[in-house]
Amino acid sequence: MLFTSLEFFTFLPLALLVFSALPIRHRWVWLLLASYLFYGLWQPANLFYLGAVTGLVWACGRAMAGEGRGRTAWLTAGLVLVLGSLLALKFYDFAAGEVERLLSAIVGQPAIALPRIGTTAPAGYSFYAFSAASYLVDAYLRRLPDKAGAGHVALYLAFFPKILAGPIERATAFLPQIWNGLRAEPDRVVLALQLIGWGLFKKVVIADNLGPLVDRNFAIAAFAAPMELLISVYFFAFQIYCDFSGYTDIAIGISLLFGLSLLDNFRRPYLSLTTAEFWGQRWHISLAQWFRDYLYIPLGGSRVMAVRRYANVMIVFLVSGLWHAGLGYGVSWGFLVWGALNGLYQWVGLATRGFWQHVSRAMPRVGKTTPIHVLRVLLTFHLIAAAWVFFRAKTVGDAVLILQKIGAHLSELPTLIPYYPFTAEHLLGFGLIGLLLIVEVADERHPVAKRLAAAPVWLRWSIYYLAIFALLILGRWQAREFIYMQF
Amino acid sequence: MRRSALIFVAIGLAIYAGLFYASERLVYATGRSNALFKIATAKEADVDWVILGASHAMPLDFAGFNAFMERETGQSILNLASPGTGPLYNRFVLEHFLDRHRAKNLLYVIDSFAFYSPVWNEERFADAKLLRRTPLDADIAQRLFAYSRQEHVDPRALLDYASGFSKINNRERFEPDIWEGEAQFERVYRPSATATRSRIAYLYPQPPDPAARSRYLEAFKALIVLARQHDIRVVAIKMPVPSQFLDRLPDEAEFDAAMSQLLVSQQVAFYDFARAFDEPRFYFDTDHLNRAGLTELFNRHLKAVLEQNHH
Numbered sequence: 199m200l201f202t203s204l205e206f207f208t209f210l211p212l213a214l215l216v217f218s219a220l221p222i223r224h225r226w227v228w229l230l231l232a233s234y235l236f237y238g239l240w241q242p243a244n245l246f247y248l249g250a251v252t253g254l255v256w257a258c259g260r261a262m263a264g265e266g267r268g269r270t271a272w273l274t275a276g277l278v279l280v281l282g283s284l285l286a287l288k289f290y291d292f293a294a295g296e297v298e299r300l301l302s303a304i305v306g307q308p309a310i311a312l313p314r315i316g317t318t319a320p321a322g323y324s325f326y327a328f329s330a331a332s333y334l335v336d337a338y339l340r341r342l343p344d345k346a347g348a349g350h351v352a353l354y355l356a357f358f359p360k361i362l363a364g365p366i367e368r369a370t371a372f373l374p375q376i377w378n379g380l381r382a383e384p385d386r387v388v389l390a391l392q393l394i395g396w397g398l399f400k401k402v403v404i405a406d407n408l409g410p411l412v413d414r415n416f417a418i419a420a421f422a423a424p425m426e427l428l429i430s431v432y433f434f435a436f437q438i439y440c441d442f443s444g445y446t447d448i449a450i451g452i453s454l455l456f457g458l459s460l461l462d463n464f465r466r467p468y469l470s471l472t473t474a475e476f477w478g479q480r481w482h483i484s485l486a487q488w489f490r491d492y493l494y495i496p497l498g499g500s501r502v503m504a505v506r507r508y509a510n511v512m513i514v515f516l517v518s519g520l521w522h523a524g525l526g527y528g529v530s531w532g533f534l535v536w537g538a539l540n541g542l543y544q545w546v547g548l549a550t551r552g553f554w555q556h557v558s559r560a561m562p563r564v565g566k567t568t569p570i571h572v573l574r575v576l577l578t579f580h581l582i583a584a585a586w587v588f589f590r591a592k593t594v595g596d597a598v599l600i601l602q603k604i605g606a607h608l609s610e611l612p613t614l615i616p617y618y619p620f621t622a623e624h625l626l627g628f629g630l631i632g633l634l635l636i637v638e639v640a641d642e643r644h645p646v647a648k649r650l651a652a653a654p655v656w657l658r659w660s661i662y663y664l665a666i667f668a669l670l671i672l673g674r675w676q677a678r679e680f681i682y683m684q685f
Numbered sequence: 686m687r688r689s690a691l692i693f694v695a696i697g698l699a700i701y702a703g704l705f706y707a708s709e710r711l712v713y714a715t716g717r718s719n720a721l722f723k724i725a726t727a728k729e730a731d732v733d734w735v736i737l738g739a740s741h742a743m744p745l746d747f748a749g750f751n752a753f754m755e756r757e758t759g760q761s762i763l764n765l766a767s768p769g770t771g772p773l774y775n776r777f778v779l780e781h782f783l784d785r786h787r788a789k790n791l792l793y794v795i796d797s798f799a800f801y802s803p804v805w806n807e808e809r810f811a812d813a814k815l816l817r818r819t820p821l822d823a824d825i826a827q828r829l830f831a832y833s834r835q836e837h838v839d840p841r842a843l844l845d846y847a848s849g850f851s852k853i854n855n856r857e858r859f860e861p862d863i864w865e866g867e868a869q870f871e872r873v874y875r876p877s878a879t880a881t882r883s884r885i886a887y888l889y890p891q892p893p894d895p896a897a898r899s900r901y902l903e904a905f906k907a908l909i910v911l912a913r914q915h916d917i918r919v920v921a922i923k924m925p926v927p928s929q930f931l932d933r934l935p936d937e938a939e940f941d942a943a944m945s946q947l948l949v950s951q952q953v954a955f956y957d958f959a960r961a962f963d964e965p966r967f968y969f970d971t972d973h974l975n976r977a978g979l980t981e982l983f984n985r986h987l988k989a990v991l992e993q994n995h996h
Contacts, residue, residue: 204841384686659693663700670704670853 199239201448202402202675209236214382214455222379226353229380229456236358237322244320248356254279255330256351259337273338277331284327287319289520292529322362324521326355328488333369335492341370350376357458359449363442365461365484372458380457390454392647395665397447400440402673404630408437409674411623412590419596424607425618427600429627434590435583436631439467442482461487466638471574473543473581485521489514508545515541522589532597536588543581626672701853708852709821717862718746719818720765720778721825724786731787733760734991735917737775737908738794739805740866741924742766744974745794747870754983758991763788767815768864771799772905773806773836777828779908783915784824791912792991793905793921797940798888800901811842817851818862836904869969870976876965881930884971893936902947909951920954920990925961925982926972956990958982 199205213232220228238245258276262269294312301310333354336342346369354372355361415422415430422430443464453460461484470476478486490499497510519537523529558565584601591597607614640646650658716722736742745751746764755762765778775793782788799805809815810832819825826847832838845851852858891897912919931937941957948955967978974982 204844659696662693663697666697667700667704670701670850672856673854674856675850675854 199236201445201452202398205239210452217380217456218382222381225380225456226376227349229358230349230353230356233353233356233358233361237356237361240321240362244322247320247323248326248361251280251283251326251330252348252352252355255333255355256346256348258334259342259346259351262334262337269338273334276334280327280330280334284319284323286315287317287323288523289529290315291318325364325366326361328366328485328521329355329369332366332488332492336368336370342373346373357453359452359456360460363445363449364482365446365449365463366488367461367484371461375458382455382457386454389647390451392650393447393451393454395451395662395669397444397449397451398669398673399665400444400447400634402444402675403668404634405437405440405444406674407623407630407672408433408440408627411627412437416590416592416596416600419591419600419603422603424603425611425614428604428611429624431583431587431600431604432631433627435468435579435586436634438586438589439464440634443467466642468579468582468635469575469638469642470578471571472547473540473578474547476578476582477540477544485518489518493517508548511544511548512538512541515544530593532588532591532594535594535597536585539585539588540582543585704853705849708849708855708858711855711858712818712820712852715859715861716818716820718743718864718867719815719862720767721781721819721822722862723763723765724778724782725820725822727763727786729761730785731761731789732763733788734762734790734792735779735782735788736762736764736766736792736794737779738766739770739796739799740766740768740864741796741926741973742792742794743768743864743866744870744976744979747867747979748976750976750979754987754991757983757988760991762991766794768866769799769805769812770809770815771802771805772901772908773832773838774809776904776908776911777810777832779911781822781825781828783911787915788917791917791919793908793919795921795923795944797934797937797944800905800940800944801893801897802890803897804890806901806904807836807838811839811845813845813851813854816842816845817855817858819846821846821849866969866973872969872975873966873977874968874970874975876927876929877971878929881927881933881971885930885933885935889935893940895939898940898943902943906947906951909953919951920956921948922956922987922990923959925958925967925974925978927965927968928960928963930972931959956986958986961986 258272261272291314412430412434446463450460465480467480515537519533523533588597829843833840969975
């Protein structure tokens with residue numbers, strides 16, 4: 199059941215109706231049932247994975263509630279099973295194929311035939327496996343009270359707005375909300391509906407209108423014109439942002455309707471001044487924080503020698519690349535290259551940090567001027583967009599080819615643009631991106647939700663109607679799944 | 686708060702109604718190849734021939750070819766074929782046609798693929814591409830309701846149709862309703878085994894299933910019975926397709942045998958032109974006749990069929 203489907207628009211009001219009719223102390227039970235229904239309708243077999251992970255995590259959590267040396271063993275067993283199953287489901291078949299190919303290349307004929315699992319990770323597994331891992335670690339570190347019952351843990355993992363594509367919630371923030379009783383505050387309903395509306399707009403109007411051109415050109419990288427490839431690279435950067443952040447906005451909005459606050463996952467990422475800011479503070483924040491708390495800091499973080507620190511950063515980005523593998527575009531080496539490239543950006547940032555600090559001390563006003571600010575945003579955006587090419591292309595070879603073709607014709611582009619036969623599809627895409635950027639810049643200066651709240655009714659309503667009817671007129675409702683759901 | 690919400694919804698519904706109306710006007714302004722649009726705008730109440738079938742029957746109405754056939758035979762012809770539609774959808778169209786019109790003869794163009802999958806039958810009703818070009822009509826809505834109850838047609842088709850969602854959401858709202866094949870009608874195809882394979886994979890989303898075939902043959906039989914009840918003579922044909930395409934169709938011999946049995950039992954005249962032409966110059970893609978091919982078919986065979994079987 200997609201957030202953009204008719205089934206979901208039937209399911210949600212019904213779920214809300216039953217939810218509000220129930221006494222507060224029983225509401226979580228209904229949310230759990232609704233979440234299992236939501237996930238089971240997607241594919242009934244998914245419930246097996248979800249149930250298994252829930253049972254395992256709860257059992258390990260209970261075992262770790264006691265004292266003694268066994269706690270570490272329970273933590274290790276839990277993490278190995280949760281993360282090991284994620285790795286196996288995502289990569290085993292791919293790795294087996296690569297090993298067979300490598301051996302065949304060495305021997306010159308098919309050398310061995312390794313067995314295959316023949317199945318992939320169920321939708322959303324990467325997300326709830328990471329939530330499960332964080333629960334185990336938090337339970338081990340006694341950050342969680344012992345009162346977490348099996349049902350509460352099950353709801354933490356299965357909560358339907360977030361199960362397919364996050365945010366990757368922490369039990370420390372999620373469970374207390376359940377214990378305190380779930381109440382949908384009327385003043386948050388408007389904010390919830392705004393978030394749902396804006397999320398749908400980003401998904402079905404922006405992302406899904408940019409998608410077809412991106413798909414077409416990335417599929418024929420060798421034949422596509424450099425200009426088309428360049429447009430596709432730009433479009434993809436916004437497609438993936440609107441697709442993923444659209445999902446998150448909808449998830450956060452729906453959760454608010456059920457009285458639950460989820461983590462902020464995006465903060466206008468393409469307005470970042472550096473790639474470090476992009477990854478650390480603005481893009482998929484819940485994942486960045488997960489990596490920070492459960493990988494980077496345990497590795498020693500930044501309180502180690504420079505070489506270790508650089509290695510830690512690269513490890514985090516390589517693991518992030520692995521985590522993203524399989525996302526809608528199959529498993530390929532491109533994700534590892536994408537991770538490595540982003541890691542490299544961080545290395546350059548770390549290595550030149552001293553120099554830039556020196557420059558900003560020497561010229562304190564220059565760095566704060568609008569042109570420099572815009573230049574930094576543009577540079578960061580282009581670095582990120584170039585890395586996305588490895589994420590989206592079918593193979594690393596395709597990605598290199600796309601970047602080469604664009605690079606080789608960069609100098610000609612200014613003369614080509616005035617004569618380029620831009621189609622309605624191009625113009626619509628650029629128009630939507632322009633609109634998104636206007637909203638994001640306005641939101642960066644002063645939150646749009648607050649601006650709307652302060653606006654006169656006629657203006658506020660006009661904006662709502664415009665958004666609703668843009669969804670109806672321009673939205674691609676029959677189009678596609680959310681990209682990040684397909685892990 | 687509640688009053689504001691009601692006013693907000695009421696204004697929203699009023700805007701929606703306006704949009705629905707504008708979209709409906711656009712359906713009439715840009716309509717052309719949708720079968721139900723043709724019925725709504727047919728100038729004559731009675732026609733000599735109605736043509737039904739899937740995309741192989743559609744070139745008969747491409748780029749003035751229908752008018753050419755009418756001139757050559759002296760008979761009025763209304764082509765109500767729709768791309769990718771099986772006998773269930775065809776029967777739906779015929780039922781609606783017979784509400785307000787009459788026909789003397791029915792030419793049914795048989796496509797085996799359309800008798801194997803709900804994709805081309807029950808699920809086809811909910812296709813936005815068809816719904817967005819279908820004019821609003823209470824009879825169609827009523828019939829869709831009946832089909833969703835009796836024939837397991839996706840109820841979303843009725844919801845979409847009644848709400849006008851696909852029309853409001855139509856991204857080709859200002860473009861004329863011309864099936865993509867018509868733009869290629871004059872071109873000559875260069876054979877490609879890969880294209881043929883992918884086309885057949887598209888036409889047969891599931892492996893051919895005899896049970897599904899029986900179900901859709903029953904739907905076809907019901908269509909023939911309906912025609913007979915209205916005193917319409919039924920003639921069935923198979924259109925020419927390249928042998929490269931025909932020979933790859935799964936279970937075609939079994940389909941032919943089952944279809945022949947039905948047609949004989951119903952005493953329906955059948956003309957099999959499937960192997961009539963093999964030359965690529967007669968096709969604009971893997972399996973559709975171009976103007977040269979259709980002209981050849983008409984002159985050699987179809988004209989005689991239309992004239993001999995005229996009722």
